[in-house]
Amino acid sequence: MKVKTPYAIQDEISKMLDWLASFGATDNNGVTRLLYSSPWIRAQQDLKEKMHSFGFQTHFDDVGNLFGRIEGTVEREQVILTGSHIDSVIEGGKYDGAYGIVASLLAAKELFHKYGKPKKTIEVVSLCEEEGSRFPLSFWGSGSITGKHHFDEIYSLTDNDGIPFKKAMASAGFGLNNYPNPRRDDIACFLEVHVEQGIILENSKQTLGVVSHIVGQKRFTITLTGQSNHAGTTPMNARKDALATACDLIHHLTNKAKQQSDLVATVGNIQVKPNVVNVVAGEATFTLDVRHHQQESLTTFCSEVFDYFQKVTDEQHIKLNIEQWMDDKPVKMDETLMSKMTDIIKKEKIPFRQMVSGAGHDSQVFGTFCPTALLFVPSHQGISHSPKEYTTPEDLATGVNILTSFLYELAYT
Amino acid sequence: MKVKTPYAIQDEISKMLDWLASFGATDNNGVTRLLYSSPWIRAQQDLKEKMHSFGFQTHFDDVGNLFGRIEGTVEREQVILTGSHIDSVIEGGKYDGAYGIVASLLAAKELFHKYGKPKKTIEVVSLCEEEGSRFPLSFWGSGSITGKHHFDEIYSLTDNDGIPFKKAMASAGFGLNNYPNPRRDDIACFLEVHVEQGIILENSKQTLGVVSHIVGQKRFTITLTGQSNHAGTTPMNARKDALATACDLIHHLTNKAKQQSDLVATVGNIQVKPNVVNVVAGEATFTLDVRHHQQESLTTFCSEVFDYFQKVTDEQHIKLNIEQWMDDKPVKMDETLMSKMTDIIKKEKIPFRQMVSGAGHDSQVFGTFCPTALLFVPSHQGISHSPKEYTTPEDLATGVNILTSFLYELAYT
Known part of the structure; x- marks a missing residue:
């Protein structure tokens, strides 16, 4: 026709x-x-x-x-x-x-x-x-x-x-x-x-x-537990700053995603405790949404990113918890x-x-x-x-x- | 006595x-x-x-x-x-x-x-x-x-x-x-x-x-305005991601503060819009609290950090607003x-x-x-x-x- x-x-x-x-x-x-x-x-x-x-x-x-x-x-x-x-x-x-x-x-x-x-x-x-x-x-x-x-x-x-x-x-x-x-x-x-x-x-x-x-989608909730502290009296090298560390991780994963072909990785949500101007954050929780049309690319990206997460949080004496709640192929x-x-x-x-x-x-x-x-x-x-x-x-x-x-x-x- | x-x-x-x-x-x-x-x-x-x-x-x-x-x-x-x-x-x-x-x-x-x-x-x-x-x-x-x-x-x-x-x-x-x-x-x-x-x-x-x-204290509220977008359909290079960019800035200022003697810089509060797992963040607002016992160190640190903020947000086509609301010597x-x-x-x-x-x-x-x-x-x-x-x-x-x-x-x- x-x-x-x-x-x-x-x-x-x-x-x-x-x-x-x-x-x-x-x-x-x-x-x-x-x-x-x-x-x-x-x-x-x-x-x-x-x-x-x-x-x-x-x-x-x-x-x-x-x-x-x-x-x-x-x-x-x-x-x-x-x-x-x-x-x-x-x-x-x-x-x-x-x-x-x-x-x-x-x-x-x-x-x-x-x-x-x-x-x-x-x-x-x-x-x-x-x-x-x-x-x-x-x-x-x-x-x-x-x-x-x-x-x-x-x-x-x-x-x-x-x-x-x-x-x-x-x-x-x-x-x-x-x-x-x-x-x-x-x-x-x-x-x-x-x-x-x-x-x-x-x-x-x-x-x-x-x-x-x-695309396949993997979604995670990532929680960093550090220690809440006084923003004036806690020297930089004595901090377990959950928010600053979360920013390191998010900055890293974003840069890495930009280097991949066709992959998108998004941190759309972040929650911080106590979330007060003059208190070093004790806890930061953020979501991660990763998508690609090839399962292997998805898996490799997440694995490499999480290796970095583990390394950095270990160095900062911050507890890392990664919870996956979506895995659509x-x-x-x-x-x-x-x-x-x-x-x-x-x-x-x-x-x-x-x-x-x-x-x-x-x-x-x-x-x-x-x-x-x-x-x-x-x-x-x-x-x-x-x-x-x-x-x-x-x-x-x-x-x-x-x-x-x-x-x-x-x-x- | x-x-x-x-x-x-x-x-x-x-x-x-x-x-x-x-x-x-x-x-x-x-x-x-x-x-x-x-x-x-x-x-x-x-x-x-x-x-x-x-x-x-x-x-x-x-x-x-x-x-x-x-x-x-x-x-x-x-x-x-x-x-x-x-x-x-x-x-x-x-x-x-x-x-x-x-x-x-x-x-x-x-x-x-x-x-x-x-x-x-x-x-x-x-x-x-x-x-x-x-x-x-x-x-x-x-x-x-x-x-x-x-x-x-x-x-x-x-x-x-x-x-x-x-x-x-x-x-x-x-x-x-x-x-x-x-x-x-x-x-x-x-x-x-x-x-x-x-x-x-x-x-x-x-x-x-x-x-x-x-110490003297300077406090600021920093707002990044990018563009809210679909986390699946917006390629990494087409994003104006306010949260990812905020994380770049916070990661940078934290690293820089660690290199200074006696200075502390804290981002304790962050607010993101719309703050949803599968939406690229259109807006991110965070506070910055910087303290040092020498006014010159405070001023130089803030000035250098804000130069970086301006450079990165310009590159990302994100609007930057820095509001200072405390300046105690x-x-x-x-x-x-x-x-x-x-x-x-x-x-x-x-x-x-x-x-x-x-x-x-x-x-x-x-x-x-x-x-x-x-x-x-x-x-x-x-x-x-x-x-x-x-x-x-x-x-x-x-x-x-x-x-x-x-x-x-x-x-x-």
Whole structure:
């Protein structure tokens, strides 16, 4: 098939994004649509009606994932699944997740209305949760479908208001066996389009990013215990200054990260005790978030950095504690799907690059479960998780057009 | 005169310290005796009775400094003033300030009871405030006597409960013109003994420290404004990471301070925004406290460090703001008094050293107003501003004995 000119569907995309953003709209022009909240419930229910109006067969599963199905005529059992997540962060923007749902909906509708039923079954999915913004658990939607997550994980979880996960789920009508179990074994592949949430495409003036890997992530909490002391009467050489030593470690790891290819290492949070101007800090705790698309690079970096941490804290007579609380492996996208998608993009002469995703996506959960492809459109100034996130209508339309052609090739030929 | 053996007055010192610590005793075996609070009022009133029982003439001034006077027979107009401050920090110990009052009281009593009236007038002072623990102002006692502080400074000040300084002062009976104006022009010299609040004497196994200088202090608040960004999608070379850059600066200044003689530089407080594990920090604010006994060393250190700050933040495209909010000059103690005190200590063969005080003391306020001497006794493990502060009874007694001999030499010979 020939893709449309971008202009033909820009209006339709914008309208549907604005419509979705109205569920959970905030005073700051942002979106707060947390899992199982009232705006979330209304968004999923109205999306279901929208899918129905397009002629799709609709159903929820028992965690609240919403599916719109166009049954294939030849291979109806195996499903080409496409979509993204409907939940947002607190005060997020209107593109993250929502754009992937809109893109899949419009692509599937376009094909269905133009060519009728596909040979292979297509399902558009509005995944219930990806961000981990309400409960301390992320990828609840994709994880429930693929078996990464199970109901028994959520019984002890509560949100910031103390509401139990199970109760929130029940109040939205889910987790009550009223819908099919979310676990699926009929997914042939998963396709997602998403805003980049970074500045690589914009900086390189490219319209599309074909994602080759989603980075692995290791996260740690590092605590240094020194000795709190008087800032005036304790000579420099008699100090066990937890903050000054933490700064040494953070300075070192940042410099080292800058020398690596493609690796990012971030200390985003630091807490100091007693945190008083004229007292040498007795304790400093900071987080470390390290990401790379190759597991070996991740492991080597952390190991070398921690050797340095140990050496310095030993020298300073400071106690070091390193607690790891995340170890997500890198995930490779499917090479055959990447190659097919790239061929379409090249044919349309759209400026693109192959790239790594530094952010987590539902595609990383599907990527270890079934062949998966992820396509990025640019994020203006890389701004993400903010009411200010923005992608031009042209770029949004290009993403939808490529997904349409890709779905056509996979489901109709 | 011959000093007593330490053992003769250990009991008396301990009992009087315990008695003073009972005013504002906390559940943690600490002392919280804030300016004009109810324990403070009771302590000053009971100290007045104690002074009276020793035969001293007593009076308050209008800010609540308490004086016990032994009028001289020859030079009665010029006063040898000795004492320290009665206020404490929150959850402080029983030695800081209180020991100096007890030492002065017992030394003056011993001389008065043994030798009768001195040639020169002696006054023991219980200064109302030094710590700055209740209101954002310190040295209110010594500052009111010497003219460093004035009533018009306190009208806008409130404590953490919103109580105005003036109201608190009035509720304790002061600031109402019921007592003499605190300003004095008849102080011949000021003598103070104090716990070291550091570990230098204990580490060097010396009993007394003859203070030559009280350090100057410069304090700053330094703010770095970079850009908050996604920790996964922002490459290292595209970051304006305020926390990582702050760590570079703090690491640099700490290393540089270690290379200087006698200088201490402390970053005790840091605040980061948004302070979230997976977000590159957009803003970091930290304090810097620099102390040295020579003004030139202080100025040079700060200037060189800030040149580095400017260079690094320029390179990182981070906005730098340096706000100075304290600039206390170093104060030299009086050489003649130091020399006399040293002669007495040497005669008694007590292990001592000449040293710099890294902490602030009332002696620094008197030191720019009249000849002043400050004597330290050891602090066990350097612990200060804590219920755990401790000095051995032997060391406390040695300090009192030396002060007694010193007062004898100054007032009786």
